[in-house]
Amino acid sequence: MKSNQERITIDGIDKEILRHLMEDARKPILEIGRKLGISGAAVHQRLRKLESSGxxxxxxxxxxxxxLGYSTMAFIGIYLDKAMRNPEAVKQLREIPEVLECHYTTGNWSILIKLLCRDNEHLMQLLNTQIQAIEGVSRTETFISLNQQIDRQIGL
Amino acid sequence: MKSNQERITIDGIDKEILRHLMEDARKPILEIGRKLGISGAAVHQRLRKLESSGxxxxxxxxxxxxxLGYSTMAFIGIYLDKAMRNPEAVKQLREIPEVLECHYTTGNWSILIKLLCRDNEHLMQLLNTQIQAIEGVSRTETFISLNQQIDRQIGL
DNA sequence: GAAAACTCCGAAAATACGTCGGCTTGTACA
DNA sequence: TGTACAAGCCGACGTATTTTCGGAGTTTTC
Structure with a gap:
């Protein structure tokens, strides 16, 4: 997939197309075209433009x-004894499949991760045997998400 | 979409199908079938089973x-003066399109949100005019993600 | 005002979807 | 051992979608 990253102008029709596909990526292009009052070919061409724009x-x-049995989401702030250790720590975090996101953040922590595990016991085990075991990790702070109330992409 | 939520067994072929579609939801079923050495009909039948299982x-x-010009991601921990205010606060957070996630968490904060904004100025404006304005919000702590190094779904 | 650039449409070819009956395999049970 | 049942796959079929193409209308550029 090429991403020319060229400047692009997105009009209302593009937005409408994207809104449909952001909700259901398999919605037929023809159906979207019918809904918007344009031909399937036009929708297709616009999509190609949007794709090549990146x-x-x-x-x-x-x-x-x-x-799958994964019902506990948690955020963990990680203190590294030296910020320099970040690349190596991230490399090891990537090996832990339960780690869904990893951010290099401002503030107290060096790293903030989001992870998804089966239950509290699984979480504890991950902390003790995987995360604390990473070289350079000096301390962690854990926040368990009791309930995710919003989950979405950026709007158009 | 029905979700019987019945117990389901996912074998290696199911996983392989899902792995393909989790990367590219528009990958043709027939192509997946060819890659796995089974017919498109079989892939289709398996997908129906997986869908109905929820x-x-x-x-x-x-x-x-x-x-789109959104390049600054941040996490914000929110203190509420009364935990009871959570539902109303979430309702108002939902009205802010830059708020992508909202979690009711254990720990110091009542709420942890992830948001995406254009730049630091935009972030500051959101904090001052939108988030701090929510009734019940007493204090916030902001963590800016300088770099998101991992972003993925749970693996199979 | 001519040329270039967009954007759309309709048609046609290639491809994919979704369903069906039938085949094979494995299991349960008498 | 034999029968019945369920699960899973296949090929084939009719329908639907994707993708491409040329042409026409409109806007932008110079």
Whole structure:
């Protein structure tokens, strides 16, 4: 996929197309065209333009982690004894599949991660045997998400 | 979409199908079938089983916020003067389109939100005019993500 | 005002989707 | 051992979608 990253102008029709596909990536292009009152070919051409502009980075199936037994989400702030250790720490965090996000942040911590685990016991085990074991990690602070009340992409 | 939520067994072929679609929701079923050495019909039947089991919750187009000028991600811990105020606060947070996630968490804060804004100035403006303005918010702590180094779904 | 650039449409070809009956395999049970 | 049942796959089929193409209308550029 090429991303020319050229300046692009997105009009209302583009937004409408994207709004449909952001909700359901498999919605037929023809159906979107019918809904907007333009031909399927036009929708297709606009999508190609949007893709080549780099605005669309891909599409994903979303799976429900609870069905897999993953129901505990947590955020962990990580203190590193030297900020320099960041690249190596991230490399090791990447090996932990439960780590979904990893941010290099301002503030007290060096790193903030979001992770998804089965239950509190699983979380504790990850902390003790995986995360605290990473070289350079001096301390962590854990925040368990009791309930995720909003989860969405940036709007158009 | 029905979700029987029945117990389900996911074998290696199911995982392989999901792995493909989690990366690219528009990948043709037939192509996946060819890659796995089974017919398109079989892939289709498996997908129907996975859908009705509730494992698949949908599909999304992923857009690149940077192309839209959104390049600053931040996490904000919010203190509420009374935890009771949570539902009303969340309702108001939902009205702020830059708020992508909102978690009711253990720990110091009542709420942890993730938000995406254009730049630091935009962030400051959101804090001052939108978030601090919510009734019940007594204090906030902001962590700016200088770099998101991991971003993924739970693995199979 | 001509040329270039956009954007759309309709049609056609290639491809994919979704369903069906039938085949094979494995299991349960008498 | 034999039968019945369920699960999973296949090929084929009709329908629907994708993708491409040329052409036409409109706007922008110079």
């Amino acid at each position: 605005l669309i980075t891909g599409s994903k199936f979303v799976i429900n982690p609870k069905v | 494992l698949i919750t949908g599909s999304k187009f992923v857009i690149n916020p940077k192309v």
